[in-house]
Amino acid sequence: MNSPASTPRHGGILRPAIAVFAALSLVTGLAYPFLTSGIAAAVFPREAAGSLIRQNDRIVGSELIGQSFSSPGYFWGRPSATAPMPYNAAGSGGSNLGPRNPALAEAIQARIAALKAADPGNPLPVPAELVTASGSGLDPHISPAAAAYQAARVARVRHLAPGQVDALIKAHTDAPWLGVLGEPAVNVLTLNLALDKLSAER
Known part of the structure; x- marks a missing residue:
């Protein structure tokens, strides 16, 4: 003891x-x-401040956060399943719908229908990333192939030459980091801002 x-x-x-x-x-x-x-x-x-994009002394977004575009004259990004609104940076997350969930199939079919309605003469297959949400719901990029799928529609609506739109896509395609890590990606917001600037200059 x-x-x-x-x-x-x-x-x-x-x-x-x-x-x-x-x-x-x-x-x-x-x-x-x-x-x-x-x-x-x-x-x-710039990165520490959120990679903010300014236009006419006004913040219009961030290179790191996607935005919702629905007009046929703009490139559309990946769908977002964040709540209570799409691309909610305060509530990053996916839909958590499994591949056999009927709600996922319905959402995909609705997105395909919207893309077809906006460009009914497009014979190309719809890229999967344009009808499926990313895990974060905030992805600001699409692949060059997804941008190319929309290029003819955007050029037609904005009365631009296809070559002009293709050049903008190329200019706003980010190469893989160090040339080997990742895949080429197109920032949708910066591309659409460049479209607006090009249209205003015509």
Whole structure:
């Protein structure tokens, strides 16, 4: 049996534990976030601010977050299943619908019908990414093939030469990182902003 002198007091246990907790809270909860945020703001100021896109001194979006486009004169991005609205950056997530879920099949058929209605003469197969939502629901990119599928429709609605639209797609296609990591991708928002600029200059 331990003698009273050898029994540790609660204060002797709690004080070091509280001190370690307070120190780690300061380091990991304050010092580290402030340090990393400060370095990011100094080295990559635009990216640290959210890669925001400004037009006429007004923020129109971010290169990292998709937006909803439904007019046939614009390129359409991947569908979004975020709630309570599409491309909700505060609620990133997918639909969680399984491949055998009838609701998923209905949603895909509705999206195919919308694409066909906007461009009934298009003989190309509909790219899967234009009718299926991404896991995040915020994907700002589509593949060059998905952009090419829509190019004729956009050119016709905007009364542009197909070559002009093709050149814009090429100019707004991001190459794989370091040339090998990832796939080429087209940023839908920047492409549509370039379309508006081109149409305004005509």
